[in-house]
Amino acid sequence: MRVLLYTGKGGVGKTTAAAGTATLAALRGLRTLVLSTDAAHSLADTFEVPIGSGPTEVDDNLFVMQVDAQRRFEASWGEIQGYLLSVLDAAGVDPIAAEELTVLPGAEEILALLEVRDQARSGEWDVLVVDCAPTAETLRLLALPEALSWYMERVFPAERRLVRALRPVLTRAAGVPMPQDHVFDAVERLHADLDEVRAVLTGPDASVRLVLTPESVVVAEARRSLTTLSLYGYRVDGVVANRIFPSAGADAWRRQWVAAQSAILDEVSASFAPLAIWQSPYRSCEPVGVEELAAFGVSMYGAADPFAVSEGRPPVRLRRTDDGVHLVLDLPLAVREDVDLARHGEEIVVTVGSYRRVLALPQALRKCVVRGARLDDGALVVRFSQPQPEPQPGPELQESAT
Ligand SMILES: Nc1ncnc2c1ncn2[C@@H]1O[C@H](COP(=O)(O)OP(=O)(O)OP(=O)(O)O)[C@@H](O)[C@H]1O
Ligand SMILES: [Mg+2]
Numbered sequence: 001m002r003v004l005l006y007t008g009k010g011g012v013g014k015t016t017a018a019a020g021t022a023t024l025a026a027l028r029g030l031r032t033l034v035l036s037t038d039a040a041h042s043l044a045d046t047f048e049v050p051i052g053s054g055p056t057e058v059d060d061n062l063f064v065m066q067v068d069a070q071r072r073f074e075a076s077w078g079e080i081q082g083y084l085l086s087v088l089d090a091a092g093v094d095p096i097a098a099e100e101l102t103v104l105p106g107a108e109e110i111l112a113l114l115e116v117r118d119q120a121r122s123g124e125w126d127v128l129v130v131d132c133a134p135t136a137e138t139l140r141l142l143a144l145p146e147a148l149s150w151y152m153e154r155v156f157p158a159e160r161r162l163v164r165a166l167r168p169v170l171t172r173a174a175g176v177p178m179p180q181d182h183v184f185d186a187v188e189r190l191h192a193d194l195d196e197v198r199a200v201l202t203g204p205d206a207s208v209r210l211v212l213t214p215e216s217v218v219v220a221e222a223r224r225s226l227t228t229l230s231l232y233g234y235r236v237d238g239v240v241a242n243r244i245f246p247s248a249g250a251d252a253w254r255r256q257w258v259a260a261q262s263a264i265l266d267e268v269s270a271s272f273a274p275l276a277i278w279q280s281p282y283r284s285c286e287p288v289g290v291e292e293l294a295a296f297g298v299s300m301y302g303a304a305d306p307f308a309v310s311e312g313r314p315p316v317r318l319r320r321t322d323d324g325v326h327l328v329l330d331l332p333l334a335v336r337e338d339v340d341l342a343r344h345g346e347e348i349v350v351t352v353g354s355y356r357r358v359l360a361l362p363q364a365l366r367k368c369v370v371r372g373a374r375l376d377d378g379a380l381v382v383r384f385s386q387p388q389p390e391p392q393p394g395p396e397l398q399e400s401a402t
Helices: 014-027 042-047 069-090 095-101 107-121 134-141 144-174 181-201 216-231 252-272 290-301
Strands: 002-008 032-036 056-059 062-066 127-131 206-212 236-244 276-281 316-321 324-330 339-344 347-352 355-360 370-376 379-384
Touching (some): 002 134, 002 181, 002 216, 014 032, 014 062, 014 127, 014 290, 032 042, 032 107, 042 062, 042 290, 069 095, 069 107, 069 181, 107 127, 107 181, 144 355, 216 236, 216 252, 216 347, 216 355, 236 252, 339 370, 339 379
Parallel strands (some): 002 206, 032 127
Antiparallel strands (some): 056 062, 316 324, 339 347, 347 355, 370 379
């Protein structure tokens, strides 16, 4: 099963590209579901049909779904939120303010992605197309379980045992209620859920496509998205350049636009190579309804097969060399000044600008010493010494990418 995610800046055509791709898949006889993580009901508008919270058939092999994020929110986050509310209540915070404080930013959207995992597991679909919210912020948030895994494996169970043993004393001493077992259960469940979502979305059958329009600001953001999505292990395999002016029959106004777009498209090709760049013309009307969307899909991909699994290496990989082991992390378009690397015990922390990924080292590397790191051809290469027989004592190692 193929999982295709479409993301990009606001208004560039994510929903249209996702819907057009899904329509094309269905026409090729693939059982297809397209769903949106966006709270706006734009898929219903795009297909011009009412859509329910379950898969709604809009054409042969083509199903559309609007995720009921509120229901998801209550099921997954409700108990944790309930506990936080009781703490804030004990601390004397006004209940309305408390309610606002306990709403995790982006939570609804993250939880909508749980639906993607469920649908991926259902075995019903050949192609699952996801219309993501702007800027891919949510996809970055999915790094949370990975970043917390050390805590969840080592500290959380002990903390849970401790709280269970000392709950009455702690509650009296702290003056706020200590979490009950079901709250710990909910935290564990949410952690595991999010980890599974990330596994589906970063798996070998999943690809992210960046949608952009040929405007400098939009392209700059798409470049940053490529770097950060790669940092978190997502496989970006193509770029949709949407709203390209056709050049035929040009008057002065159009000539100028065509020239400006063409200059930016050259920049897009140079930036994103070797990714596929699919160009989609500015159409004379809004592409809505199955027929228009199919035409949109055909003109966007031309002869290319957007459903083929893209060849490619895993975004994080190990390379053995004569003098040790290299850990290679793809970071296309990253610049050296923005990249930083630190080792903390069995993890390395890679920072690119304001984004950070905590990577648990594979077993084989845990006892190795970091010898150095450099950015090489769009990838961060971290050099480790040969595995040592004894654990390495001594202070934590702090390194900068060179
Ligand atoms: N190539 C195109 N030619 C003409 N109209 C287009 C084209 N692509 C998109 N549109 C229209 O532009 C509008 C915005 O497109 P769309 O809703 O797909 O963007 P979006 O990136 O999903 O926006 P949002 O960030 O609000 O979710 C829609 O009205 C859509 O029909
Ligand atoms: Mg949209």
